[in-house]
Amino acid sequence: MGLPHHPLETLRPLSEAELSEWEEAYAAVEAYLQALRLRNRLLVAELVRAILWRASARGTKEPGVPARVLAMEETLTEIARWTQEVLDEPLEHNRLAARGRLALLLADMPGKWQGVFLTPHPWPPPFTDAMRKSYLAAGPQFANLTMVPKPLELNIIGSGAAQWWETMDRRPIVRKMFAIFLLALIGAILWFIFFE
Amino acid sequence: MRAWLRRLVFFGSVVLVNIAASYWLYDLFTRMGMHRAHVLLLAVFFILNGLLVLGSFHALFGAWDILWGKKRAVRITKLAEEAGDGPLTRRYAVVMPVYNEDCVRFCARIEAIYRSIEATGQLDSYDFFILSDTRDLDLWVLEETAWTNLCRKLGGFGKIYYRRRKKNANRKAGNIGDFVRTWGGGYEAMVVLDADSLMDGGDILKMTRVMEAYPNLGILQTPPKLIRGSSIFTRLQQFAMRLYGPLFIRGLNWWQLGGGSYWGHNALIRVKPFSDFCELPDLPGREPFGGKILSHDFVEAALMVSEGWEVWLAWDIEGTYEEAPPTLIDHLKRDRRWCQGNLQHMWLVFARKLPLTVRAHLFMGIMAYLGSPLWFLFLIFGTWVAWDREASGLSNLPYDGTPVDRWLHIDGNTQSLILTGAIFLLLFSPKILALTGAILVPRVRRSFGGFFPLVTGVFLETVLSMLLAPCVMVAHTLMVSGIVLGHAVGWGSQNREADGTGWAEAFTVHAPPTFLGIAWGVLAWHISPTFAAWMAPITLGLVLCIPVSVLTSRARYGKALARHKILSTPEELNPPAVMLLADVAHAAVDPALDATAPGRYGVIAAVVDPYVNGVHVSLLEPADLSGSEEAIVERCLTMGPSAMSKDEMVDLMYLAPAMLALHRAVWLRPSEGIHATWTQAVESYRRRLDAGAVEDLV
Numbered sequence: 028m029g030l031p032h033h034p035l036e037t038l039r040p041l042s043e044a045e046l047s048e049w050e051e052a053y054a055a056v057e058a059y060l061q062a063l064r065l066r067n068r069l070l071v072a073e074l075v076r077a078i079l080w081r082a083s084a085r086g087t088k089e090p091g092v093p094a095r096v097l098a099m100e101e102t103l104t105e106i107a108r109w110t111q112e113v114l115d116e117p118l119e120h121n122r123l124a125a126r127g128r129l130a131l132l133l134a135d136m137p138g139k140w141q142g143v144f145l146t147p148h149p150w151p152p153p154f155t156d157a158m159r160k161s162y163l164a165a166g167p168q169f170a171n172l173t174m175v176p177k178p179l180e181l182n183i184i185g186s187g188a189a190q191w192w193e194t195m196d197r198r199p200i201v202r203k204m205f206a207i208f209l210l211a212l213i214g215a216i217l218w219f220i221f222f223e
Numbered sequence: 224m225r226a227w228l229r230r231l232v233f234f235g236s237v238v239l240v241n242i243a244a245s246y247w248l249y250d251l252f253t254r255m256g257m258h259r260a261h262v263l264l265l266a267v268f269f270i271l272n273g274l275l276v277l278g279s280f281h282a283l284f285g286a287w288d289i290l291w292g293k294k295r296a297v298r299i300t301k302l303a304e305e306a307g308d309g310p311l312t313r314r315y316a317v318v319m320p321v322y323n324e325d326c327v328r329f330c331a332r333i334e335a336i337y338r339s340i341e342a343t344g345q346l347d348s349y350d351f352f353i354l355s356d357t358r359d360l361d362l363w364v365l366e367e368t369a370w371t372n373l374c375r376k377l378g379g380f381g382k383i384y385y386r387r388r389k390k391n392a393n394r395k396a397g398n399i400g401d402f403v404r405t406w407g408g409g410y411e412a413m414v415v416l417d418a419d420s421l422m423d424g425g426d427i428l429k430m431t432r433v434m435e436a437y438p439n440l441g442i443l444q445t446p447p448k449l450i451r452g453s454s455i456f457t458r459l460q461q462f463a464m465r466l467y468g469p470l471f472i473r474g475l476n477w478w479q480l481g482g483g484s485y486w487g488h489n490a491l492i493r494v495k496p497f498s499d500f501c502e503l504p505d506l507p508g509r510e511p512f513g514g515k516i517l518s519h520d521f522v523e524a525a526l527m528v529s530e531g532w533e534v535w536l537a538w539d540i541e542g543t544y545e546e547a548p549p550t551l552i553d554h555l556k557r558d559r560r561w562c563q564g565n566l567q568h569m570w571l572v573f574a575r576k577l578p579l580t581v582r583a584h585l586f587m588g589i590m591a592y593l594g595s596p597l598w599f600l601f602l603i604f605g606t607w608v609a610w611d612r613e614a615s616g617l618s619n620l621p622y623d624g625t626p627v628d629r630w631l632h633i634d635g636n637t638q639s640l641i642l643t644g645a646i647f648l649l650l651f652s653p654k655i656l657a658l659t660g661a662i663l664v665p666r667v668r669r670s671f672g673g674f675f676p677l678v679t680g681v682f683l684e685t686v687l688s689m690l691l692a693p694c695v696m697v698a699h700t701l702m703v704s705g706i707v708l709g710h711a712v713g714w715g716s717q718n719r720e721a722d723g724t725g726w727a728e729a730f731t732v733h734a735p736p737t738f739l740g741i742a743w744g745v746l747a748w749h750i751s752p753t754f755a756a757w758m759a760p761i762t763l764g765l766v767l768c769i770p771v772s773v774l775t776s777r778a779r780y781g782k783a784l785a786r787h788k789i790l791s792t793p794e795e796l797n798p799p800a801v802m803l804l805a806d807v808a809h810a811a812v813d814p815a816l817d818a819t820a821p822g823r824y825g826v827i828a829a830v831v832d833p834y835v836n837g838v839h840v841s842l843l844e845p846a847d848l849s850g851s852e853e854a855i856v857e858r859c860l861t862m863g864p865s866a867m868s869k870d871e872m873v874d875l876m877y878l879a880p881a882m883l884a885l886h887r888a889v890w891l892r893p894s895e896g897i898h899a900t901w902t903q904a905v906e907s908y909r910r911r912l913d914a915g916a917v918e919d920l921v
Contacts, residue, residue, distance in 0.1 A: 051893065058908040059890055062833050064815050099891045122845065124883060128837030133375060137815050163371065163841045166384045167350065170408030172494065174400050174502035181507075185573025189507035196508045219259070 361825025423542020740765025
């Protein structure tokens with residue numbers, strides 16, 4: 028571990044603004060690695076430092092780009108590049124990141140292989156096997172069947188009722204008149220039974 | 224006995240007893256001096272008493288079948304044994320439709336069923352499908368993570384599948400239909416579950432063997448037992464169903480045979496005939512009576528039977544379970560949906576080509592809800608007659624010489640008491656039979672906790688059921704009235720937690736029956752104290768429905784009873800293996816893939832968390848981002864998810880490049896450039912080290 032070509036003697040004094048900017052970059056990269064469930068603090072610190080060195084080197088060529096952006100771009104790019112190398116399969120750029128992260132999860136990188144994360148080839152065969160076999164399938168091969176509703180065959184009473192019902196649905200005035208007629212009929216029957 | 228003869232004997236007995244009881248009442252009315260309202264009372268009595276006799280005779284015939292028909296009754300377990308123990312020849316699916324459910328709990332049930340089938344050595348023949356119609360976006364993400372964890376832990380990739388429908392057309396029936404259309408061709412049959420279903424793998428295998436051995440079998444329905452009730456209300460239901468249920472199930476099976484019904488879940492369905500015949504037609508007109516069929520299960524069985532396929536009730540399958548709504552209010556909410564669905568079946572009564580058994584099932588389903596307004600009407604007519612009689616000052620029994628008087632030489636009071644006694648006998652005979660059977664069979668008695676808890680449980684269940692019945696009657700009457708007036712019901716998820724009903728909620732829901740009970744009680748007292756006494760079981764139930772609803776919803780009282788084994792069931796006292804498996808199942812929960820952490824729940828996690836985002840995007844179709852969609856992404860970043868409409872969020876979540884762009888941006892951009900929701904979610908990953916609690920890494 029470590030970066031022997033970046034000894035302490037190469038450090039230069041940094042302004043408060045620079046320190047603050049790189050502190051934010053450090054925090055973001057560290058948070059992302061923790062979001063990937065890397066548990067080992069030494070490993071996280073080493074990876075953060077390596078990524079920040081790269082970002083710093085890019086910063087000298089791209090002045091004006093915030094340190095956080097540089098650092099996180101380096102992080103995401105490096106993870107995508109490395110997972111593609113491990114997976115050894117061509118992927119469209121826009122699917123690569125998700126596929127790589129999914130493979131890390133399904134191969135249980137956080138649980139079993141955090142020491143291998145972002146290291147150069149060769150990787151342990153069980154790790155590469157696990158990465159390459161990882162996939163998500165929401166369903167098996169399609170095996171279609173058709174389902175076509177058959178119209179309800181009603182008898183003569185049912186057909187008559189259906190016709191009447193649909194007419195009432197289409198014409199609110201008929202519905203209202205029918206409701207009033209029904210209520211009046213019920214009222215009349217009750218009146219006849221109890222009072223007449 | 225031939226099927227038609229059994230049906231003739233059963234329904235003939237019901238009709239005969241009902242005619243006899245109705246004639247008895249007619250005779251009594253004649254003695255009292257026939258009033259025109261008595262005609263209405265008699266008509267309603269004929270229907271209500273018919274329903275009562277129908278219910279009781281199920282238990283009577285069930286008891287008879289248990290005692291005398293044991294050897295002849297077809298047992299699924301025996302048929303499965305006869306089918307042999309070789310490998311299954313076809314492939315089968317276990318499907319669980321879910322709608323805004325607790326994913327950890329339903330995944331635990333899937334895990335238990337999976338492990339239970341695995342123990343039979345036939346796991347290779349089964350695939351599992353979680354068919355989500357979930358509309359809540361956070362729950363959608365949680366379902367994806369729970370499913371992924373489940374597959375990771377069980378090695379279930381390519382075996383357990385998760386599918387979410389973009390549009391949940393036609394509710395649960397549409398969800399199952401979508402599965403059949405998409406993947407049904409790969410399977411001979413499917414075990415249809417509910418989100419709260421649990422089934423023993425060994426029993427699923429037995430059912431599958433029977434399905435393979437009997438090619439004309441279309442649906443094999445099991446009678447699920449209620450489990451895990453903690454509130455008094457749920458415990459009442461599960462105790463009653465467990466103790467009295469087998470009698471009704473056997474009685475039902477005695478006459479329905481191959482013309483059974485499907486109850487929507489815990490059943491094995493042959494896929495091909497289901498796809499050929501069970502796509503539901505729309506009913507004439509609009510909802511609530513027309514349109515899409517809500518209670519699809521009965522109709523699917525009806526269509527299957529009418530096309531010559533057999534639908535069996537697997538009465539002897541033990542390992543089949545479900546959960547019940549925890550409170551009276553939740554129970555009534557579910558009933559509102561079922562009520563509308565069952566009333567829609569009135570159209571099918573007028574359909575051609577339906578066999579008698581199918582019409583009988585549809586009729587019983589309809590009357591389960593229409594019975595309440597009829598009972599309500601009966602009580603109103605009765606009150607009116609009593610009022611009229613009291614106001615007229617006439618003697619109650621002015622006339623003798625009716626046929627009953629001439630034949631039996633009994634006075635009117637005795638005749639009235641005999642009828643009342645007969646009604647009570649019909650009402651309580653299922654309970655008496657079940658209790659007697661349980662007491663006399665030591666194994667059954669012990670399984671319910673012994674003699675004292677059993678008898679106390681039956682007593683408590685009877686008292687509380689009597690108190691609850693009037694409230695349910697009024698609620699059903701209001702439901703039916705609402706539906707008649709054109710109010711359709713929505714599709715709500717079910718509350719399966721027993722957190723209890725608050726007094727305010729109970730008052731809001733139960734105020735109408737309470738005031739009705741008070742008014743009715745006062746009126747009855749005004750008519751005469753004797754009439755008030757006769758009406759007391761009704762008025763008391765109505766007046767007390769708020770406290771009864773609240774107190775029966777409390778889990779702590781239910782647990783107190785459970786400590787004394789009161790209202791306990793065999794499954795509670797001696798949980799079966801699959802329940803124990805479900806209790807310890809936690810494969811769906813893994814901190815490595817988690818969308819429930821504070822500050823990054825659900826949708827937030829799908830954007831921020833590298834793994835949750837990876838899982839979510841991997842399940843989406845490839846797509847490109849248009850200019851307008853980029854603008855929506857930008858708005859979501861700067862204004863946060865709460866500023867977006869639900870439709871916009873749904874669109875974003877279905878767009879893989881949008882979700883990837885959001886993930887990249889929330890990590891890349893400085894905090895000034897994005898909404899605080901994202902910044903805080905990103906920051907939440909660092910808190911652990913800042914707090915020095917490394918061991919709590921999430």
